[in-house]
Structures are given as structure tokens and as C-alpha cells.
Amino acid sequence: MRNVEGIDEYMLQNGMKVLFYPDPSQPKTLVNVTYRVGSRHEYYGETGMAHLLEHMLFKGSTNYKSIDKEFKKRGMGKNASTWLDRTNYFETFDANEDSLEWAIGMEADRMVNATFTEEDLKSEMTVVRNEMERNETNSFRMLMARMSSTAFIWHNYGNSTIGARSDVENFPFQRLREFYKKHYRPDNAVVTIAGRFDKEKTKALVEKHFGAIAKPEKPIEPLYTVEPTQDGERTINIRRVGNLPIVGLSYHTPSALHAEAGALQILTEILGDATRGRLQKSLVEKGIATSASNFTFDLKDSSQFLLFVEGNKDSDIAVMEDELINIVENLKDNPITQQEVDLAKAKMARQIEQALRSVTGVGMALSEYISLGDYRQAFYSRDVVARTTLEQVQAAEKYLIRSNRTVGRFIPTEKPVRAEIPAAPDLTELLKDFKGNAVATAGEVYDNTVANIKNRLIKSQWAEGTKINVYPKVLRGEQIIIKMHFPSGTAENLAYKGSAIGYVGALLKKGNAKYSKEEIVSKLDQLKSSINIATSAGSTDVAISTDKSNLDATIALFGEIMAAPTFPGNELEVMKRSSIARIESERNDPSKVAGNSFKEALANYPKGHPKAYMTLDERIAATKAITSSELESLYRSHTNIVNGHIAIVGDVDSDKISAQLHKQLSGFVNDTEYEYMTSSMKQTTGLTISTETPDKANAQLYIINPITMNVNHEDYLALKMATTIFGGDSFSSRIGARIRVKEGYSYTVGAGMQVNSLDTQGMYYAAAISAPENMDNVVAAYKEEAAKVVADGFTAEELDQAVKGFISSRNHAWASDEYIAGVLQRASKLDEDLGRYDQQIEDVQKLTLEDVNAAFNKYIGSLDINAFKAGDFAKLKK
Template structure:
């Protein structure tokens, strides 16, 4: 694989900067109704029913246009499964005024982006801020709303793509197992049907039914248009009214869903037998809608159970080697959804033991209540993620689709408020109420007698709940930054520290006082790294799992306290650390990153856990067509001899080398190669340059690389095509 030697400050800026904006006052436009305003987002409604959300952010050099239609797979009737997803594909096949949508997107610096879920479908594009680009995007979405071709020839030509998506999902046993569990969990509601649909429906859907579905749901009164980024609110609202205002409100009336899933009256079981190398177990519990007051506490309960490494399931299954991995979470839906937990189990381990342990851990909540420490840890992480999300207008612009689909986009902020107020008693209460044996469906990928029913609340009265909701004040302002190469070059301060570390610094005002950094250490050469590919990769993966001063959990807890994200990882030729935090915490986060890089502990338990997870992942890939094809491609493109650091090992070779590794091997590699003599650090955002230089200089400037460094190149060569089967 080719590896870039030097850090691109421009790329870091474009990908990492979080924006800031001054909240613009809501504007008035004849015939356009102003609905509400929360935390810098203003809502309007056009006479035809189109809801408009405007989120100005002058610090962002781009604009995101995201239109959400309140239609998803749950709205499909018998014989129509997969129709919402099919329609998403066909809207990129052209409309009356925009006959080649993919080309237009490419010409404007964007690409086809659309997603389909149970409650909604959305289309979005992000492009360089300009009047011409904005008018083009609004004209495109307005024309696609009512003038898309939805033609039989396009359906036929797109069928191969959709069929490949279907087959890709079918090649993942855990994906199929979760679909089977959801299908068994829902007797009547359409949440039990996968969004991709049934193969027979996909391949045989009549075009007239698809066109009728389009005409019924793709209308202004069933859509929410959001424009976020570098916009003038008054001008943008006028443009929206120009392009969308002429679309008439439809005469039809959308029928509300009246199918209510009955209370589950006993544990249900699913067994899946398919080709595969890793066993799996999935457990699903019915929970209220994402808008319900209980949802925040349930989300926190799922976080406490499934988090790694502090989660109860992780400790009960992964640390005891009963499972290789665990995960879990809640389905945030408009109507009652699910909380799902799963574990992957190596063939050598007992699937039944893993199943019993997973269920027993959830059941034990009744006798072993959640602690204040568990709740506060989950709260810190969840609120951190929300806070960092809200500091980026483009992220908010896309996340709004999920909350709007629940019935009101302001639920994004109300859910945050609820997380702040959740108590230990709340989390314990909802877990006991909903995580009952008779309320679950359990699935096994191979290889209850007394009812204890859970009443699932219906949809809440959102109008009453939102009546007096105000939200928080808008966050701190940032500057409008010119991302041109000339301005970036002028604003960049370049420094070389004693010892050779190169710094590129761009101090600037950002939304929420955010600062981002990226550090790259390079080491070794083609000769010294011979036979070091696997040990180098695992060394990089182990760094975040504990230092001599902090355990893995303590590192995570410290990052949550510092409102920071820190990712460190790499391979045999180098390691990269990326940081995202706020102004006042940057020195502490840099110090923590330096500690992790210089003083890794390589704890034996964490090493064994990582090794088992890695082996399980490789074993799973051995039966996945995509993974097999990718490895064959990489081996063909990198024809280096075995032992060369660029050599691509087979699955079996990787497993054999992983089994032979010890923590001493990792410690030796770190001692022999790691150092900061050949390193580059870029920092962009709200920070003090002298303070940052001092922090970096104190921690890393004197850390010399033990071995000489020469970039390991992957030169151009002719690669002959092969046909393998």
C-alpha cells in the first residue's frame, strides 16, 4: 500500500475543522410561516406544506442541502418491500430539468448521496458555498420532488446494483441473523421487514406501483428541507420559495399508521444455519419510541451494558474469552423500537455458554443495579458525542433527518436535555421494565413459561411536549475562514523543534472553541522492517489499550472529562494520532497522547483480547466474498516477497503469526522503532500557539528515534490482470 510521507495541512483543514456561526435572526417572507427557532436553527413552512430548516454557519466554506421525505420501508404494503429503497436509487436517474444527476453532482463537486431507513428517505449534497451552487441544488431537489422519471428502463438498468446490495447483505451471517431476529420480534408492524426488502418484491415490482408510491409520498407536505452552512438566511429562504413554492399542495391525504405491535407474551427464538466461521448470538427487547421520555434512560442503559471495555457484557463475555466481540444499542424510531445486543463467538468456544452469559448479564440488572459511576461514565460519553456533533453544522444538517423522522427535529436537543437529567433510578427502572425475558427475541447463528409482559407506550403528544421548549442559547461564534491555498499558506505558522519535529499551526476562531490536531511519526526502513508487518500493526493497535500511568478505561474516562476525541493507531512504518477537543484542554490532551505513545503498558489481558478479536475477524473474512476479493486484489497489486513489510499475508498466514506473537515482541518493536525524530504535527483551530509548542516540546521534542528512517515506497509497476475463481 502506498503511504503519504508528509502531512497535508490543507487536507487536515478541510476534513477536520469544525465550524462556527453567528445565529442569524429569523426572516419574514410573505406567505411563508415562521414556526420556531432552536439553538440557531430556524423553521419555516411554505403554503404548500414544505417545512424548511435554515442553519447559517459563516465559518463553513460549504453548504449542505438535505431533503428528508417522511417515507421509509414501514410505509410499504404487501408486495412492495424494498420499494422505498428502490425509489431512492431511481431519483438519481434523472428528472425533467436534470437528466443526468450523477454528472451534475460531480460537476458541482458533490456525489450521489441518499439513504433509506424505516421512517424516512433523505437526499443530500455538500458543495462549495456559492449562489450558483445553491440555486442548482435547490432546483435539482425541487425538480426531483415531482418530476423524476421513475421509468421502467431505469428500473431495469438499476436492478443489478440493487440486487448486488441485497446479496452483499446476505453474505454477512450476523446481518442476516439480526434481520431474522427483528422479523420474529415484530408480528405485525413493518419494522420487522428489512429496508432492502424481499428479493421477489425487488425483482418483480411493477413500475406503475413504484410510480404511485412516488406520487403519493414525494410531495412538499411530506418533506423537510434543511440548508446548512455558509448562507444568507433571507436570500436562501427567498430562493427556496422560488423553486419549491410553485409546487402545489397535493389533494391526497396521507393515512396514519394504525398497526400497533401487541405486547410480546413470551421469549421467541431464531436459529440461523449458514456458511461461516464465527458463531453469533443476538438478543432484542421491545422499547418505546425514540420520542418517549423513557428513551434517553434506555439508551443509557444500553450504553452501560454494551460499552467496551467498561460494559457489563464486555466484562462478562470478552474478558472471560467466551466471546470475541460484543456490541449493542437502541433503535431510535418514530414508533416503539428495539434494544439489541449481540456477541460474536469463535468456533472453538461454546455458543450456548455465550448465549446464557449474555442473557444472564442483562437479567442480572434486577439483582445488581446500575451504579452512579456507570451512569455518569455513560452520560459523559453520550453528552460529549452530542456536543461535538452540535459544533459542526454539516453533521447537524444530516443528523436532523433522523430526529425529524421521529416527528420533530427538536427532539435532537430535547433528547440531549433528557440525558442531562437522567438519574440512576431512571436507568434502573426502564431496564427492569423493558429488559424482561418474556419481552425478548433471541437468535443464534450456529452452531419461558410464565408471562412477564412489558407494556410498550404508544406515540407521545409531540405538540404538547414541545409547547414550551426553548433549547439552549447558540454556542460561541467562530470566524469565516477562507480555505484557499493562498490563505491557508499565509495563516500557517511553521516551526521545527529541537530533535526534528515539524509543526504546522493555524490558530483560528471556531464554533465551540474546537481545535483539531494530527500527529504522524515515521520510523524504520525497508531492511529494518523486514518480518515486522504484523507485529508493527498490533503494536499500533495496542497503544490506546493502556499506558504505564493509565489503564484503557482510565484513558477513556480522562478523554470524556476533557471533552476530547483521541485516536492513535498505525502499522509497521509509522503511527498517527488525531485529536479533537476544546481550547482549554488541548495541552492536557497532547500530554495524554504523548504518554500513550511513549509509555505503552501492553497489558497481557488487553493483548490477548485484541489478538482473539483480530483472529475472529480474520476467520470471519475467510468466508466473505468481499474480503476474499479484496485480499486477492491487494496481493496482486503488491507482489513483494514474504517478509517484506509491503507483503500482503494470506488469512492463514496472518492467523499463524498472530498466534505466535507475545507482548514481549510488541515491547521490543516499540523500543527499537518508536521515536519523534521523523514526525510532523498539524494543529488547526482555537488554541494558543506558544502553549501548544511548549506542550509538544516538553513531551516529544527529545524523543529520538532509535533506528534511521527511510520512506518505504511502493513504486509504479505494471500489474498484469488475472482471473481467479
């Protein structure tokens, strides 16, 4: 056994690696199985096979036939993902030995005994095709996929994981079974178990289930294709209906295992940071582009260094391209500075430290490093970044050259300069002496139950009115979580301010009288903390995440941010340009178009109301009209602690932290009137509104009906169970089993309701995506399933699973201390006793089938639905 930074590593006799990452302070468990197989392992004619096989493994196995029902019954969060170098399957659940053994047994069984049939494949085809169409609707995803296929001539990294439509639709079923047998084997897999579990018992379970699988006699076949050195710039153009121009650049870079990978990661931050990055400064803030990003695909054989800029509808795409290339390929004349390197490293260190606070999150992230060859690379690469020098970062410019660029044009060159990509090192030699850092401070084992929280909860109130709720608890990494909610304003005093008010919070960290925006971000990186401030029509909300050692300095910095904002005009203009570009992008996005159509039809607010529907043109005009002086006025008049609520979770002194926060916020008192703005929707039924979105492969459906309902209504829990059974899961719900699983019309389908404790009116909704030609079938299938429930009702088994899922989901959510901070804040705002949560569990267990069926019939089955559709339906008529 080997232990690195709290992770125990075992090897079974059959060659399967096992990683245990225990954290008893969190009452949840993750089981994550990573297979070293992705789209790079597909042969000619097999593109998309790894991803399609991922879908097939949810069809069950020899000894675990209906895993979708078991997932729901046990309240498990579950999913899978496929990428270039790996595929992983995972389950998260509230910690218990029964679910843990079931998950381990199920994953071991479907490793070798998956029972998917040719009929299963056929039924899933339309779902996968719909997923393809969803990607084809997204301009950015399409461009990135085409760039990769152009950058790589021979290596499978150039193939989209979703695959070619012709391959996915035509490869023989037997080839899929052969692919499964070839790659799904214990010596090609790593199982990671993280969170709360008994190590010895779990080790025995892993040995019992996974250890019983024989190691195949035939060894794993190595891959041998190497992408040749690129010998000239390449170009790809996509011409399709859309609104916003995008320019992207791609450069080949070494494997993520190479010594230079750390320098390239730092360079990515220097160029692409959303606040301090060179792209932001030179392109976005100067109005050449509306947004810019830089990221890397850190892969096993060789990597990609990617940059993208997006403009508005009037941008000159040639200027965008020329300026982007000039920034990226001119580092010799504009060298990297030591300050840039230090700031980037501080940010990356902060992100890593915050990520390490979540054991289950780390357990998931390890899949990416397992795909590289060894999970320890996660920590080794962190250390490589930490010791990377300015000279090493500057040297990375050798890869950012014309002949290594995708998006250029072919130009004959007498003496071409080429970027030779070095081979990946031997991991055994690279990591032989690696020990890792000290294990992060563990949190205390103290579950978030109502009784436990009440036992510790300390309440107080400031003279101005704000209520303080402190829940002392030692969290992992000594984390401290603070959430603040300050209600303010009315529909009258915020009339015609709905667009502007959101900019107030967004601009607070963009520079003030004391600090520039770069200095604010750098200070937060140094403090390994985050401060998020959001303003909306009716409230100011603040979220702070820090640790015990940096708490005092972080609160002081928060006070400095709040004390002297200047709402810089140049930053406001940058944000306005980006907002307008996002609004413009809604004109042809089926999901946005359908969403806007239901808001226009059903919103019941008078003109000027902060929540009133506005057309895209009205939103653009309102955005253009926003000024810094207007934001300054709104900040002064609507930042008010008179009606505030603060929740704090962490190892803190309640009196001290209350005094610290009061010192920073005591000046924010005014007589601005506050009144909660209630939800208001027209009681309209029977609408069918269909909107054209030309040249979009995917169509969107929303079914929206207002209902008289809130969380405290006597029918709430019964209706909650009804919507869960009817549409709460894309696989096992009534409409999921019909529309996705049986018919294969939609990749994403579901239903639910939006209600709260303050409004008397809520909203029932259902949603689905599909190919335009299948949209009428989706609506018809939905109506048929609703009619079946009205006629025959739900079953006792469905209700039992829904109730168990509700309780399990509640337990799972309450395992998150950040979620608990939100619970405490809401309870304070609503003046509710936490005991209502336990009462709700008791009440949901008393529900009868008659209660649930009656609720469905009253609020859903009796409705003449409002259907809002958007897609390229005109193309079908032609």
C-alpha cells in the first residue's frame, strides 16, 4: 500500500488499482470508476463508440438489471462522462454501507457483465443523435471541434468524442460488444472511493466484487500513433446562421506529463485571466472583442493550447484575428514579467487549495490524472507549477509560432520554423521519489442534522436590524463560509432599474478608490479566499469563502471593497459590451428563444416593473443607457442592513465575527422602503407558440403553467412527489422512460415546479430538446403519459421510491456545509424554525397514493398546457 496526501493506493491481483480517500467529517460517499479508454482508442469507423458505450452501460448487467430504478430508490447522484483519454462512471450518496456495497457490486458487474442488446443500441441512437444536434447548435463547440480535427491530421485527438454521425449510426453492434470486451477490464481501470466509509470493510467489499474478476490473458494493446510536427499554419471556416463572430487559435504543446506543462499552465493564466489577463486588457477592454478566453487540453500524448475571442455583430473579424495573433505570437517583444508569473501562481495555488477542501470533488478530478497514467500526477503537477520560473514560462513561447498555428493560411516559406514536441517522460522514473504535501486538515465528524445544528446555533441581532446566525463547526481545511442577504427596494423605487441594479454588485470588485481590480483579485488569491457580491431587484447578496488563518484579513478586504466603490466607466463599458453580445446571441438559440417566448406570454408585471418582460431590443437599449452615476446612486440608496440576514458556518467566535462584520457594514443604513416583489403570472392556458430558429439542428420545448402553490401549501409535498414521479429523472420518470428511454426522442427531458415560501403563485414546468422533426411526437407522448396518470394514477412502488429519493436528496444536500449556510439564511429571513425540515420528512412519509394522484390531477392533469417551441421547423415543411 502507498499513501500520498491522504490517498491510500492498493493493487488487486487482477491488476486493478484502488484509491481510498477517506473524510469521515462529510456524511457522503463517492464511488468513481475510471477506465483508460476514450475516443483516442477508437479505430476507423468507430468514432463515438466510447461515448455510445457509456450510454449502454446504464442498460443494466447480469446481476443488476434495473440500475436506473435503484439509483432513484437510493437517492444516488449518478452520471458518466467520456473524454479523449478516459471514461468514468460515478455515484454519490449519503454514507451508508448498503448503498456502498450496492454501488461497488454494480460497478464490478457491469465492468464485465453488461447486458445491452442490439435493440438497446437502436433505442438509444436517437438520444445520442439528439445530443449531437445539441452540440451542433452551439457555435463555440462546433468551432472548437473543427479546429481540433484540423490541428490533428493522424492522431485521434482530432476526433470529437461524440463521433461522426455516419459511424454512430452504422457501425455493427458486434463491434461495440468487442470494444467493450477489449477495454472494460480490471487492469485497465481504477476505482476511487472518497468521503465517509470504513476502510477495512470497504477494502473487503472491493476484493469481494472487483477482485473476483479475472485478469484477461491478453495484455492491453498499446497505441502508437504520433502526430507529426505541424509544418504550416492551417485554417478552418464555418459559415452558418448566427449572430456573433468568434476567432480561435490552437497550438500543439507537449504532453501534460512533460516538464514544460507547468509553464504552459501559468502562461494560460497570464493570457486568459478574466480580470488581469493580456487578452482581457488588450482586446476586451479596448472594445475589439466582447469576451476572451485561453485554456489548455492537458492530454497524455500531446496537448492543445487554445485561445478564443468573441465579438459583437459589428466586429471586424479580421481585426480580432490579427490582434489576437499579435498578442500570442509576440511574447519576445512583450516579455512575461515576474509579477505576472507570481499572480498566476497565487491564483492557481488558491484554486487548488480550495478544491482540496472537497474530498469527493478530488475523487472525481482524479479521473483526469488517472487517464494520464497515475493519480499522483495531480499533486506532482501542482508542485511543478509552484517551482516554475519566469524563464521557463517565457521559454514556452517557442510553441506559439505561425507554423504551429491552426487558423492561419497556407503561405509558402523558404525556411520554416517548426515546434518539435518532445515525448512524454517515463512516469515510473518521474514519480519514483514523489511524496506529496501534508494531508489537509480534517473537519470534525458532526453531521448536519436539525438537532445538531440547533444544539450549536448562536443567534444575535444588530441594533440596525440584521440578524446573525452562527453555526460553529470545524470544517475541512479550516474553511469558513459566510452568506449575507440584505433586502432592499420596492417595485416603485426600482421602476425601470431592473437592468441597472445587477451591474452594481458586478462592478464592486472592478476597482475602487483604494485598489485596482487587479489588486483586489491578487489579494484574494494571496488570501486563498473568494468574495462574491451580487445585486438584484430587491436584494444584495454576499458569499465569502475563506479559512481560519485568513478570516480577519478577508473580512477587512470585504469592508474595503464595500467602502469606496467608484464604478469605473471603462469597466462598465466592457461589461455592457459583453452583456449586449450575450443578448444578441439569444436571437437564434432555441432554448433562449423558447424561454423568452414564455416569459413574454405569461409575465404579468406592468411596464417598468423590475421583473417585467423586456424584448431583446429593449434589453439592449436599457443596457446601453446605464451610467456609472446611476449605479453609484443605486448603491447608496439600496445597500441597507436594516432587514439583513447573515449565516456563518465554521470554527469561529460568534461575538467576534459579528463585531468584525458590523464594523465593515454599520455605515450602510438608509430609509429606502423595502417590500417583497411577489411573483405574478397570467393565468393563461392552452397557448401554443412556435418560433423559428433557422439552421439549428436542435429544437427546444417548454411547457409552462402557473399554479397556486407555495412550500407551505397543504398540497405541496403531494405535488412534489407527483412531479418527481412524472418528470424528476430523465431515465426513470414517466416522461423520461417514455420520451428518452423508449422512444429516444430527447437527450434531456424532465418536469418539476418552481415555488417558494413567500409567493402564493408558483409555476409547473416540463422541458425537452429534440430534433425539429420529432417535436410534435414529444408533445404527443407527454400528453399521453399525463392522460395515463389521470386515468390510472401512480403506483405504490413509484411513490415509495419518490419518498425515499426525497429523503436521500435532503440528507445529501445537508451534508454540504455551504448548503447549510443557505438554509440558515433562509430560515432567518422567513422567521422559520428549523424543525420544519424534520416535520417535512415526517409528513412526506405519511402521504398516500390518493394524496399524490389527487395533486397531480388538480395541478397538472387538469391543465390545458401552454407549449412554447423553438426550432428550424420551416426546414421540415420544405
